[in-house]
Amino acid sequence: xxxxxxxxxxxxxxxxxxxxxxxxxxxxxxxxxxxxxxxxxxxxxxxxxxxxxxxxxxxxxxxxxxxxxxxxxxxxxxxxxxxxxxxxxxxxxxxxxxxxxxxxxxxxxxxxxxxxxxxxxxxxxxxxxxxxxxxxxxxxxxxxxxxxxxxxxxxxxxxxxxxxxxxxxxxxxxxxxxxxxxxxxxxxxxxxxxxxxxxxxxxxxxxxxxxxxxxxxxxxxxxxxxxxxxxxxxxxxxxxxxxxxxxxxxxxxxxxxxxxxxxxxxxxxxxxxxxxxx
Numbered sequence: 001x002x003x004x005x006x007x008x009x010x011x012x013x014x015x016x017x018x019x020x021x022x023x024x025x026x027x028x029x030x031x032x033x034x035x036x037x038x039x040x041x042x043x044x045x046x047x048x049x050x051x052x053x054x055x056x057x058x059x060x061x062x063x064x065x066x067x068x069x070x071x072x073x074x075x076x077x078x079x080x081x082x083x084x085x086x087x088x089x090x091x092x093x094x095x096x097x098x099x100x101x102x103x104x105x106x107x108x109x110x111x112x113x114x115x116x117x118x119x120x121x122x123x124x125x126x127x128x129x130x131x132x133x134x135x136x137x138x139x140x141x142x143x144x145x146x147x148x149x150x151x152x153x154x155x156x157x158x159x160x161x162x163x164x165x166x167x168x169x170x171x172x173x174x175x176x177x178x179x180x181x182x183x184x185x186x187x188x189x190x191x192x193x194x195x196x197x198x199x200x201x202x203x204x205x206x207x208x209x210x211x212x213x214x215x216x217x218x219x220x221x222x223x224x225x226x227x228x229x230x231x232x233x234x235x236x237x238x239x240x241x242x243x244x245x246x247x248x249x250x251x252x253x254x255x256x257x258x259x260x261x262x263x264x265x266x267x268x269x270x271x272x273x274x275x276x277x278x
Contacts, residue, residue, distance in 0.1 A: 005030075006192070007026035007027075007028050007054060007056070007192040010085075011054075014080075014081050016077055016078075018192075018193050019077075022074070022125065023125030023126055023128075024075070024125070025192070025193060025194075026053050026056060026191060026192050027056045027057065027123055027186075027190060028192045029190040030060075032190055033056050033060045034060045034063075035184065035201070036060070036121070036147060037057060037060035037061045037064045037066075038064065039183050039201060039203055040061065040064070040066075040145065041117070041119075042061070042064070042066045042121075043065040043066065044065060044066070044115060044117075045068075045115050045117035045119060045144070046066070046067060046069070046070075046117075046118055047119045047121055048069075048072065048105065048107050048110050048120045049061065049070065049072060049121050050105070050120065050121070050122030050123075051073065051074075051102060051123050052071035052072060052078075052082055052122075053078055053082075054081050054082060054085065055081075055082050056123075057121065057123065058071050058082065058086060058095070059086070061121070062086070067094065067115040068094055068095075068096070069094065069095050070098060070110050070111075071096070071098065072098050072100060072102050072105055072122075073098070073099060074099065074102065079097060079099045102122070102128065102132055103128060103131050103132065103135070105135075107135060107142070107143065108142040111143070116144065117143075117144035118143045119143065119144060119145045120136055120139065120143055120146045120147075121146065121147040121148065122148060122149070123148075123149040124148050126150075126154075129150055129151070130170075132148075133158075133170070133173075133174065134173075136177075136178075136204065137173055137177045137212065138211075138212070140177040140178060140204075140206040141206065141210065141211065143206065144205075145206075146178070146204040147183075147201065147202070147204070148202050149186060149200075149201050150199060150200065150202060151199055151200075152185060152197060152199055152200045153166075153197070154170075155182045155199075155200035155201075156200075157170050157171055158174045158175075158182075158202055159171075159180045159181065159182045162263055162264060162265050167262050168224050168227075168262070169221060172220050172266055173217075173220065174204065175266050176207075176212065176216070176269070177206060177209055178204035178205055179204070179205045179206075180203075181202065181203045182200050182201075182202055183201040185198060185199070185200045186198065187199075209270075213277065215273040215277045216269060216273040218238050218276075219235065219269055219272050219273055220261075222234050222238050223235070223260075223261030223269070227260065227262060228260065229260065229261075230258050230259065231250070231257045231258070231259055231260065232258065234261060235272075238276065239276065244275060244276075244278060248275075249272060249275035249276060250272070250275075252271075252275050253268065253272045254268075255268050
C-alpha cells in the first residue's frame, strides 16, 4: 500500500490509535483490498460496507465502478478521516458515510431504490461476526451477494460440509440461504496491527431458499446443542406435544434418528422442518 495511505501512516497523521475494544485490525495490503472489491462483483451497483475504517476497501470499491457505497463505521474518530480522505466521492453522491453500529443497519432498507446489484461487504470484527452473518442471512432474499473478510476458522465453518469437524449450526444456517465459497486466505501479516490468527474472504450468493422458519431454527439448534446426542434424543423436546410424532416425521423426511446432527445436510433439516410445521 502507498506509504501515505497505509493504516499505520494514516493513524499517525490523524493522531489516532487502533481501538482493541472495537476489534480494529486494518487491512494494509492494497492488492488484497482490490481482490475483495473484485469479489463483490458490484460494478454499476450499490454496496453497504460494514466497518469502513479509513477506507481500505471503500476506495477500491469506488474505483471498481460501483455506483453507490454506504460506508458504515461506528468509531466516531474514524468517520472524520473517511470523510476527509474521500470528500470528492461524498460530494459526488457516490459515497454516504453513516456513523453507527453495523448491527443496527437494515441492509434491505439501506439499499432500497439504489442501483443493482445490491451487495453487503466488509471486514468483520470477530466479536460481532455472528450477529452480522445472521443479518445477512435474513437479508438474503433481497441482495445479490455478500462478501466478508472473517477469521479463517469462521470461514471454514461457513463453508464446511456435513460429517466434518467444522460443520455446525453456523454452516447450516449460512448454507440454507447462500452458496458459500471460501474465496482466498488473508494471512495475519496483511493487517495493522497484526492479529494472532489468519483470515479469509468468503463469498455468499443467495440460493433463493425463502425466509428461514422458526421450525428450521429450532431443529438446527437442538441438533447441535450437544453434538454427541443422537437425533431421537436431541429432537424429542422439539416434537413434544405435536400432532405428528418425531418417528413419523423422520420417516416421511427420510432422516435416520440414530444419526447425529453433523451428518445431516441442509436439505435434511429443511424436510424435517416441513414435517414439524405440518
